Amino acid sequence: MMICLSDEAAQVAFGDALGRALAGRGVVHLTGELGAGKTTLARGILRAYGHRGAVKSPTYTLVEPYRLAGLQINHFDLYRLGDPEELEFIGARDLFGSDSLNLIEWPSRGAGWLPMPDLVISLSVSGPGRQAHLKAETAYGEAVIERLSVPSVD
Template identity: 50%
Template sequence: MPSLELYIEGENAMTALGYALAQQTDGHGILFLQGDLGAGKTTLSRGIVRGLGYDGPVKSPTFTLVEPYEINDKRVWHFDLYRLSDPEELEYLGIRDYFADDDLCLIEWPQQGQGFLPQPDLEISIKAHNTGRIVRLLPFSTRGKSWCAALASHT
């Protein structure tokens, strides 16, 4: 399946897309989130985490690099690599351990960790367009393709 492009207008619509992605991933997989500052990556991540049933605050882990969420029997790791100065720093964080159990890993600014991150199931690019955003979902795995197909059939 080729990429899926969606036009999203407003924060509520971006959050709703996150809820839909949460239902598709069921708390497993690797999602790369790309876009300029303020594009909506954290809003989308918040929707995903809340869509899995988390009630607390979901903030951008810009200064901590990773924010963990325990949701029933699922774990979500929300990474923000914006401030990473060298991808090799991920080795010191034990980055490989985060991917060992097929937890859900949401990675903002994945290009900052190039060479140290595994291939994603789904790459999500967000770009401003008119008063909304163009969200492009590019699958890299069988399950990423099935997520896109399911989302396409509901839009």
């Protein structure tokens, strides 16, 4: 599924719709070049659960946990990860429960250690906007895509 996002507001609105479709659980890999909008999309997803503050990428801490609407949401940024084993040292394995939502930027840096994603979202720059390509990797990911109520371009 391909979705065209005309500007930052559209990207945040899409993230909000995606957050509602995720229903507070799952593993989502966010891919794309620097500046493609992975953190902006994460901000939209967090808004679906009531977060109204700033969202910055946890580049140096690797993970920023949020407790919102009684749900555990973990925002990972693995850009500066030297070795996937570092995730073990920070206790990340405990964060990947079936009752949590995990948003992972730069998942390729955690290859071999991260759990399989339910959904992979690849973002690319398209003029002033972005294109989001969604790919389900599990039955849950397929259900999330089916629940999304946004216009798509296939």
